[in-house]
Amino acid sequence: MKHASAGRSTRAIHGANVTDAHGAPHLPIYNTTTFAFENTEALLDVADGRVQGPLYTRYGLNPTIFALEETTASIEGTESALAFCSGMAAETALFAHYGRDGIVCVGDAYGGTMELLGNQLARLGISTTFLLGGELDRLEDLLGAGAKLVFFETPTNPTLGIHDITAISELAHRHDAKVAVDNTFASPINQRPLELGADLVSYSATKYLGGHSDLTAGFVLGATALVEPLKGWRKSFGSTIAPETAAMLSRSLRTLVVRVRQHNANAQAVAEAMEADPRVSRVLYPGLPSFPGHALAAKQMSGFGGVVTIELAADAATTVKVVDRLELFALAPSLGGVESLVTQPVTTTHYDLSPEERARRGITGSMIRLSIGLEDADDLIADLTRALDVVEL
Numbered sequence: 001m002k003h004a005s006a007g008r009s010t011r012a013i014h015g016a017n018v019t020d021a022h023g024a025p026h027l028p029i030y031n032t033t034t035f036a037f038e039n040t041e042a043l044l045d046v047a048d049g050r051v052q053g054p055l056y057t058r059y060g061l062n063p064t065i066f067a068l069e070e071t072t073a074s075i076e077g078t079e080s081a082l083a084f085c086s087g088m089a090a091e092t093a094l095f096a097h098y099g100r101d102g103i104v105c106v107g108d109a110y111g112g113t114m115e116l117l118g119n120q121l122a123r124l125g126i127s128t129t130f131l132l133g134g135e136l137d138r139l140e141d142l143l144g145a146g147a148k149l150v151f152f153e154t155p156t157n158p159t160l161g162i163h164d165i166t167a168i169s170e171l172a173h174r175h176d177a178k179v180a181v182d183n184t185f186a187s188p189i190n191q192r193p194l195e196l197g198a199d200l201v202s203y204s205a206t207k208y209l210g211g212h213s214d215l216t217a218g219f220v221l222g223a224t225a226l227v228e229p230l231k232g233w234r235k236s237f238g239s240t241i242a243p244e245t246a247a248m249l250s251r252s253l254r255t256l257v258v259r260v261r262q263h264n265a266n267a268q269a270v271a272e273a274m275e276a277d278p279r280v281s282r283v284l285y286p287g288l289p290s291f292p293g294h295a296l297a298a299k300q301m302s303g304f305g306g307v308v309t310i311e312l313a314a315d316a317a318t319t320v321k322v323v324d325r326l327e328l329f330a331l332a333p334s335l336g337g338v339e340s341l342v343t344q345p346v347t348t349t350h351y352d353l354s355p356e357e358r359a360r361r362g363i364t365g366s367m368i369r370l371s372i373g374l375e376d377a378d379d380l381i382a383d384l385t386r387a388l389d390v391v392e393l
């Protein structure tokens with residue numbers, strides 16, 4: 001790893017080896033599908049893995065992709081990163097390889113992940129047991145019965161539930177199972193699961209790593225021995241990141257540290273303002289001392305992230321009115337970009353769940369998820385305060 005002892009901002013900017021004959025400070029885009037060789041021996045050296053080098057872009061053997069992966073691994077502080085064309089593509093390779101003997105998905109997960117695990121992969125014989133946060137006492141039995149992969153998000157979507165990465169990893173390792181954490185909500189700036197005992201980390205890089213709502217990408221990171229087997233899946237699924245996207249993502253990563261710090265600061269300010277507003281009955285944000293997961297979050301995170309979920313002292317219809325009155329917050333189902341976004345979990349991420357299942361997961365019609373962007377926090381608070389005027393106490 002280049003600059004291994006340097007800070008994260010330095011690694012985000014200088015993490016990749018750039019060798020450009022013209023002196024470009026960052027690697028230009030190798031927008032090609034294939035690479036030519038001097039002779040057959042040189043081609044076979046790369047094809048057989050004796051020499052690391054470009055060969056064919058779908059295989060991930062492209063200099064622009066190498067540079068991105070090197071930088072991302074350096075920021076995470078691990079050996080290897082594999083870049084995919086989306087977060088879902090990264091998860092698919094992860095589950096295909098490590099899920100054969102059964103997966104335990106702990107807590108709430110992104111709706112697309114639930115569909116992949118609970119529906120599509122189940123049809124292929126990869127079975128998943130879904131445990132809610134409060135059902136962790138069942139994990140040991142499931143591991144004892146042979147499950148070999150524990151997967152979870154922390155913080156979770158949309159209720160920001162916090163899971164103990166170290167405790168779950170210790171338990172899983174006692175049963176010879178691997179632990180993979182979807183670290184999308186936290187980003188490597190706020191939380192590094194591998195340092196806390198997890199084996200693998202996955203990302204939707206579409207969110208904070210990309211950070212501008214203008215690219216779709218994903219990662220799996222970890223020790224080389226664990227990440228290497230996923231290369232074959234990525235190659236055969238054809239789920240490699242495109243060079244243009246890799247170059248854009250490399251550019252985004254250079255500002256990741258400052259962006260995430262400001263997301264954290266803005267979200268904390270919005271969460272505190274919402275907590276003081278009587279029209280808001282509950283604020284879910286790991287940075288608030290009143291939040292049930294605060295102590296654990298403070299232990300395993302170095303920042304609390306940019307997503308704040310609030311519950312209004314209002315019915316579902318009034319909640320819709322509040323959402324529709326917001327001007328700075330765009331009504332869009334994503335997070336992690338420079339612009340603030342708002343969604344109602346019941347109309348987006350958790351739309352397909354039955355009322356009973358939503359209740360089980362603590363998701364209500366009065367709930368609003370805010371992805372806090374990099375606008376001035378005062379303006380975001382003013383927008384929310386004005387939109388809340390329709391709530392009658």
Ligand code: PLP
Binds near residue numbers: 087112182203218
């Ligand atoms: N993981 C989390 C936590 C997400 O929020 C998402 C998307 O919203 C994904 C994974 C899937 O990522 P992508 O949309 O990049 O495929």
